[in-house]
Amino acid sequence: MGKVIAFANQKGGVGKTTSAINLAGSFAVLEHKTLIIDADPQANATSGVGFDPRNITTSIYECIIDDIEPNKTILNTATPNLDLMPAHIDLVGAEIELINLPNREKMMRKVISKIRDNYEFIIIDCSPSLGLITVNALTAADSVIIPVQCEYFALEGLGKLLNTIKIVQSRLNPDLDIEGILLTMYDQRLRLAKQVVEEVKTHFQQMVFKTIIHRNTRLSEAPSFGETIIMHDADSTGAVNYLNLAREILQKYGMTNLDESDKQIPIVNEN
Numbered sequence: 001m002g003k004v005i006a007f008a009n010q011k012g013g014v015g016k017t018t019s020a021i022n023l024a025g026s027f028a029v030l031e032h033k034t035l036i037i038d039a040d041p042q043a044n045a046t047s048g049v050g051f052d053p054r055n056i057t058t059s060i061y062e063c064i065i066d067d068i069e070p071n072k073t074i075l076n077t078a079t080p081n082l083d084l085m086p087a088h089i090d091l092v093g094a095e096i097e098l099i100n101l102p103n104r105e106k107m108m109r110k111v112i113s114k115i116r117d118n119y120e121f122i123i124i125d126c127s128p129s130l131g132l133i134t135v136n137a138l139t140a141a142d143s144v145i146i147p148v149q150c151e152y153f154a155l156e157g158l159g160k161l162l163n164t165i166k167i168v169q170s171r172l173n174p175d176l177d178i179e180g181i182l183l184t185m186y187d188q189r190l191r192l193a194k195q196v197v198e199e200v201k202t203h204f205q206q207m208v209f210k211t212i213i214h215r216n217t218r219l220s221e222a223p224s225f226g227e228t229i230i231m232h233d234a235d236s237t238g239a240v241n242y243l244n245l246a247r248e249i250l251q252k253y254g255m256t257n258l259d260e261s262d263k264q265i266p267i268v269n270e271n
Contacts, residue, residue: 002119004112005179006141011157012128014149015184017044020125025228026246028082032120038087039137040127046086049077050226056088063111065097070115079231095132105172108136130164139172143179148200150186150193184213211245
């Protein structure tokens, strides 16, 4: 049975979609069958792995609202072992259409249950909101990763998100864990970035991933080519960072046989 991880933060611009598709791509390159579910009406995860949302005819929306079989929506990406359940703009309307449905918070869980055994990891990219679709994702997930950018106001809104997670845990999904807080957009030249890292680690301690995602030109340009960073430039800092993150998670669950000396790939110079 695959592990379901949601990426959530109602604050936009924190590297949520970038982290979702590149962690998924890293799992795939490490030979773990992985599915990305794009649960954001902006469909950035869909375009980020090479598909034009305007050409999508069946998506997560049809699975949730029209009960379409999820296998009919899944697309193979250019990355071996990586599949996509796409999104398109119609997902905006799902929030309204779900309101009057019974078990409205559990519709995505129902969809995922039909395909869960086909994958080792299922990564859900949530929209930058705490609406009903995000609640659906948290209800369906085993754990949640919270990306936090290494910039001013980094902790803004985190309290509200953590409160939402607690509500989901108490009422809808008692097994939901916080996989970790992921620090993104780190620029080692800036004193502020280092202060943010220290502040987040002070507040959340063991909840913070050891891996930090650095600012990287290659990482920023990869989505415009419809590629994960691994496929775009496997030697870049961004690729190394996300492979480190994947390995950190795999180590946590005893899913890798790396020697101690190989547990973290050395960081290369910024490209």
